[in-house]
Amino acid sequence: MSIxxxxxxxxxxxxxxxxELVSYAHALxxxxxxxxxxxxxGEVADDELKQLGEYGASRIIAIDYSGxxxxxxxxxxxxxxxxxxxxxxxxxxxxxxxxxxxxxxAARLKAGVVSGVSGLPISMEPFILSKMVYTGKxxxxxxxxxxxxxxxxxxxxxxxxxxPVTSIIEHHNIVxxxxxxxxxxxxxxxxxxxxxxxxxxxxxxxxRGMKGPENWGxxxxxxxxxxxxxxxxxPVSDEGWRPHTEHVGQTGKVINPNIYFAFGISGAIQHxxxxxxxxxxxxxxxxxxxxxxxxxxxxxxGDVNQALPQLIAAAxxxxxxx
Amino acid sequence: xxxxxxxxxVPDTTTRIAIGPDGKSISTAGIQWIINPxxxxxxxxxxxxxxxxxxxxxxxxxxxxTLTEATLRKALATGxxxxxxxxxxxxxxxxxxINLAExxxxxxxxxxxxxxxxxxxxxxxxxxxxxxxxxxxxxxSVSGLDIEGDTLKVQREIAGGKELHETxxxxxxxxxxxxxxxxxxxxxxxxxxxxxxPLLTSDPVSSEPMTATAQLFMPKAKGACxxxxxxxxxxxxxxxxxxxxxx
Ligand SMILES: Cc1cc2nc3c(=O)[nH]c(=O)nc-3n(C[C@H](O)[C@H](O)[C@H](O)COP(=O)(O)OP(=O)(O)OC[C@H]3O[C@@H](n4cnc5c(N)ncnc54)[C@H](O)[C@@H]3O)c2cc1C
Ligand SMILES: Nc1ncnc2c1ncn2[C@@H]1O[C@H](COP(=O)(O)O)[C@@H](O)[C@H]1O
Numbered sequence: 001m002s003i004x005x006x007x008x009x010x011x012x013x014x015x016x017x018x019x020e021l022v023s024y025a026h027a028l029x030x031x032x033x034x035x036x037x038x039x040x041x042g043e044v045a046d047d048e049l050k051q052l053g054e055y056g057a058s059r060i061i062a063i064d065y066s067g068x069x070x071x072x073x074x075x076x077x078x079x080x081x082x083x084x085x086x087x088x089x090x091x092x093x094x095x096x097x098x099x100x101x102x103x104x105x106a107a108r109l110k111a112g113v114v115s116g117v118s119g120l121p122i123s124m125e126p127f128i129l130s131k132m133v134y135t136g137k138x139x140x141x142x143x144x145x146x147x148x149x150x151x152x153x154x155x156x157x158x159x160x161x162x163x164p165v166t167s168i169i170e171h172h173n174i175v176x177x178x179x180x181x182x183x184x185x186x187x188x189x190x191x192x193x194x195x196x197x198x199x200x201x202x203x204x205x206x207x208r209g210m211k212g213p214e215n216w217g218x219x220x221x222x223x224x225x226x227x228x229x230x231x232x233x234x235p236v237s238d239e240g241w242r243p244h245t246e247h248v249g250q251t252g253k254v255i256n257p258n259i260y261f262a263f264g265i266s267g268a269i270q271h272x273x274x275x276x277x278x279x280x281x282x283x284x285x286x287x288x289x290x291x292x293x294x295x296x297x298x299x300x301x302g303d304v305n306q307a308l309p310q311l312i313a314a315a316x317x318x319x320x321x322x
Numbered sequence: 323x324x325x326x327x328x329x330x331x332v333p334d335t336t337t338r339i340a341i342g343p344d345g346k347s348i349s350t351a352g353i354q355w356i357i358n359p360x361x362x363x364x365x366x367x368x369x370x371x372x373x374x375x376x377x378x379x380x381x382x383x384x385x386x387x388t389l390t391e392a393t394l395r396k397a398l399a400t401g402x403x404x405x406x407x408x409x410x411x412x413x414x415x416x417x418x419x420i421n422l423a424e425x426x427x428x429x430x431x432x433x434x435x436x437x438x439x440x441x442x443x444x445x446x447x448x449x450x451x452x453x454x455x456x457x458x459x460x461x462x463s464v465s466g467l468d469i470e471g472d473t474l475k476v477q478r479e480i481a482g483g484k485e486l487h488e489t490x491x492x493x494x495x496x497x498x499x500x501x502x503x504x505x506x507x508x509x510x511x512x513x514x515x516x517x518x519x520p521l522l523t524s525d526p527v528s529s530e531p532m533t534a535t536a537q538l539f540m541p542k543a544k545g546a547c548x549x550x551x552x553x554x555x556x557x558x559x560x561x562x563x564x565x566x567x568x569x
Pocket of ligand 1: 233235290
């Protein structure tokens with residue numbers, strides 16, 4: 001039996017999340033006595049495909065395709081390969097792409113699907129996974145009852161680990177039966193250096209305590225030094241200080257970076273709902289009683305205007321010494 | 323165009339969650355129920371499109387027990403034209419999706435809106451399952467929707483930027499913040515009118531649970547926050563690097 005991993009690439013380069021996913025699949029394969037098969041769709045060179053072997057994929061199925069596949073057809077394609085290869089576990093990264101494909105694959109397989117999974121299964125028989133529910137307030141153990149199991153791994157939850165194996169690369173064209181497309185990708189607008197908030201490993205965020213949009217320079221500078229995405233609280237985006245795409249919380253985005261920096265953020269429950277799945281939370285607030293300190297791992301009681309320059313200087317030193 | 327907005331009934335974020343005696347579900351005593359925040363934004367956009375004449379009817383649907391009617395009434399008060407409820411306590415995302423699919427098989431909708439996740443089980447899968455069951459196309463992480471004649475212009479966020487798609491109906495759209503900026507709130511008139519708007523109940527189709535909650539438990543309390551002296555803020559970076567090893 002095998003585990004099938006959908007490994008996403010962007011412009012021919014695998015995303016780090018794909019390597020994390022293969023590392024996870026490898027660990028799962030050890031537990032379950034399975035082979036790890038990676039499925040790649042797009043124009044990816046053999047040198048790049050070979051990298052999947054470094055993390056534990058012993059068989060790499062490369063579907064050479066240069067166009068845009070709409071999600072319905074993408075799911076059909078993956079479903080076809082599940083049929084052809086016979087895995088019982090199908091893995092996706094829990095990101096925008098994984099979320100748009102996993103449900104369609106699971107529906108076609110009549111398989112149980114669990115998203116936001118962190119860590120290896122608690123048990124293989126029955127197959128039980130753990131994740132957070134109720135906006136991070138509760139831990140849940142979810143059992144999948146079906147033969148096929150579709151799992152979406154939360155980003156940054158397992159890490160990238162090398163497990164070099166000898167791997168075989170097989171190239172294929174699309175052979176699955178697809179529907180005639182009902183949508184078209186009109187345009188893609190890329191912003192250089194912009195990190196997608198929901199995929200970022202480090203997030204630097206500011207609240208009303210930053211006092212105004214003109215004070216965001218240091219937040220962006222620190223983010224730049226740490227390779228981080230920037231975020232904000234709802235009032236900050238409501239005021240138009242920052243774009244609404246940065247708003248995190250109950251009504252904004254839900255994120256799970258390795259580290260979340262909260263500058264001048266009080267830590268209201270609706271805000272924390274969006275960030276409580278972060279591994280480490282750092283808070284800087286002048287009010288020692290601020291609620292954010294009760295969810296933070298590291299804190300500074302003080303003025304953001306004094307703390308930020310010191311943090312920037314220290315981050316520069318760290319970067320220079322790296 | 324006719325839009326169906328799938329509405330999940332969830333505990334208000336500020337409600338304290340306690341685990342029930344079975345250890346597999348939460349205790350519902352004292353819970354304040356709300357429209358799932360992203361569904362509220364989806365509903366808001368559907369109503370905005372109706373305001374400008376791009377949409378003829380906005381229907382809301384929920385798979386849930388009688389308890390969820392208050393939430394559906396709130397959606398009606400906000401401006402939805404009618405509501406559908408499949409009368410069952412869903413056991414998992416699959417049971418939600420097949421029951422929603424049944425509604426859609428009985429009545430053609432052009433656009434089906436689901437939220438990116440429901441803030442109870444944080445499943446993130448109902449929209450995808452639904453599209454799969456119906457063999458419809460799906461666009462997820464949608465942050466903008468416009469309708470021009472028979473085509474939909476859909477914006478979605480991707481790593482490093484955004485994409486603009488054009489799609490024909492029917493389609494399932496899984497939406498996030500951006501689809502609307504702030505939720506529409508029911509007006510006094512809307513609340514009065516909601517009482518007489520149709521809320522139809524139907525029986526569920528049977529399904530085997532594909533997944534089940536084996537156990538719920540409260541996470542371990544976080545250790546005390548480690549304080550760093552404000553005069554020595556730079557030391558924090560060192561701790562994050564050497565101790566927490568996150569940068
Ligand atoms: C239905 C609903 C949904 C909501 N959804 C969200 C959501 O998704 N996301 C969200 O963020 N909020 C949400 N909110 C709002 C939330 O309740 C809070 O009002 C909001 O998060 C507060 O934002 P803030 O921390 O930026 O501002 P404030 O609460 O005003 O906090 C500012 C903080 O900055 C500190 N401060 C001030 N000056 C300085 C300084 N010079 N140096 C250091 N610290 C300083 C203060 O001590 C204070 O703690 C929601 C509310 C409701 C009712
Ligand atoms: N019981 C339900 N009834 C109707 N729609 C639902 C229900 N549960 C979830 N949904 C829809 O599916 C989306 C994603 O939910 P989930 O997959 O449970 O996280 C929600 O935002 C709703 O649009």
